[in-house]
Amino acid sequence: MAVSATANDFLFEAREDEFSRFGGRGQVPPLTDEKPLKPWAVAGLTVLGIGVVAAAVGGVVWWVRKRKAEAESRAPIKIEPSGPPRPAPAPAPDPARANDPRPPSHAFVGKAQLHPDLAEELAGMFGNAWPPDKETVDNLQPDDVVVFAAEGVPTGNFTEPRQELITAQVLSVEETHVRGRVKGPVEYAAHFAAHPGHGLEVGESVEVPRSKILVAARQKAEEAKPIGYDSEGKSIAQLKPTSLTTKVHAVKPGTPYDLVLPYRTERLVWQVKAKDNLVTMIQIGEKGLLEQIKFTEGSLRGTFSVVLLNDDPKDGLIFVARWDLDLQA
Numbered sequence: 001m002a003v004s005a006t007a008n009d010f011l012f013e014a015r016e017d018e019f020s021r022f023g024g025r026g027q028v029p030p031l032t033d034e035k036p037l038k039p040w041a042v043a044g045l046t047v048l049g050i051g052v053v054a055a056a057v058g059g060v061v062w063w064v065r066k067r068k069a070e071a072e073s074r075a076p077i078k079i080e081p082s083g084p085p086r087p088a089p090a091p092a093p094d095p096a097r098a099n100d101p102r103p104p105s106h107a108f109v110g111k112a113q114l115h116p117d118l119a120e121e122l123a124g125m126f127g128n129a130w131p132p133d134k135e136t137v138d139n140l141q142p143d144d145v146v147v148f149a150a151e152g153v154p155t156g157n158f159t160e161p162r163q164e165l166i167t168a169q170v171l172s173v174e175e176t177h178v179r180g181r182v183k184g185p186v187e188y189a190a191h192f193a194a195h196p197g198h199g200l201e202v203g204e205s206v207e208v209p210r211s212k213i214l215v216a217a218r219q220k221a222e223e224a225k226p227i228g229y230d231s232e233g234k235s236i237a238q239l240k241p242t243s244l245t246t247k248v249h250a251v252k253p254g255t256p257y258d259l260v261l262p263y264r265t266e267r268l269v270w271q272v273k274a275k276d277n278l279v280t281m282i283q284i285g286e287k288g289l290l291e292q293i294k295f296t297e298g299s300l301r302g303t304f305s306v307v308l309l310n311d312d313p314k315d316g317l318i319f320v321a322r323w324d325l326d327l328q329a
Helices: 016-021 039-074 116-126 134-138
Strands: 003-006 009-012 106-109 145-152 163-173 177-183 205-209 213-217 249-251 257-260 268-273 281-287 290-295 302-312 316-327
Touching (some): 116 213, 134 213, 145 177, 268 281
Antiparallel strands (some): 003 009, 145 163, 163 177, 177 205, 257 290, 302 316
């Protein structure tokens, strides 16, 4: 095919035989060698297009479902119980702890069961005047004393009980028992060696059955009552100031304690700070930096403070120490 160009116009000159190939129609021959698509090819492309669209739609659906599943997995699962919870099974006993001892406890001992050595001791002091009769017990008053015997209850490896005579100051007389407060000294309160303790510490409140009271006594009016340090028995504890240790001390009424002073002067002032001033402290005596005190039975139970001040001639009242205490029954 010859091509000529004049100016910017192109003129195509086709030979007659080329026109004849296209049925004599004035059709421009294709510029490439592409062939018309056959019906099966068109169908294949159609199917391919549908597959691409389906894959895209399927991907979106999968992503939506995945997000929904993740959200559900993060949400708290609420489980409805089918019935009431089953009781927890009782723990199996530990053979290694089968012989673990219980805290000290006591049994009262009457005259018939009293150890011969203790019976002989009472007979030497009181002759045949023990045990007291009913009238004597009925007439007991506060500040009178009773003597009874207690022994520890066997527990664990503490299998050999022993008895002890204990003195208690009378608090009240009831129909079946006498209520008192244990006075010192007490020797067998705690477990020791093979012996179980009876648990009755100095200052403990105790209810002694009338039938177990071995001795009832009252101080004679003409007897001079001792005064000064240790005159009412040994202190059962030395209490350091709470202002130095932050410790709150548990104390019992009618029981001697030693307050440990940081220093002592001739101008010490004691103050008891309690609710409605219902705690009464009695100063028994002093020994060096120890001030022996006790609290009356009628004092209000609970927490309170004892404050020590020094009355300085120049500077006035100066803080020395403070004891925070918890008065128990």
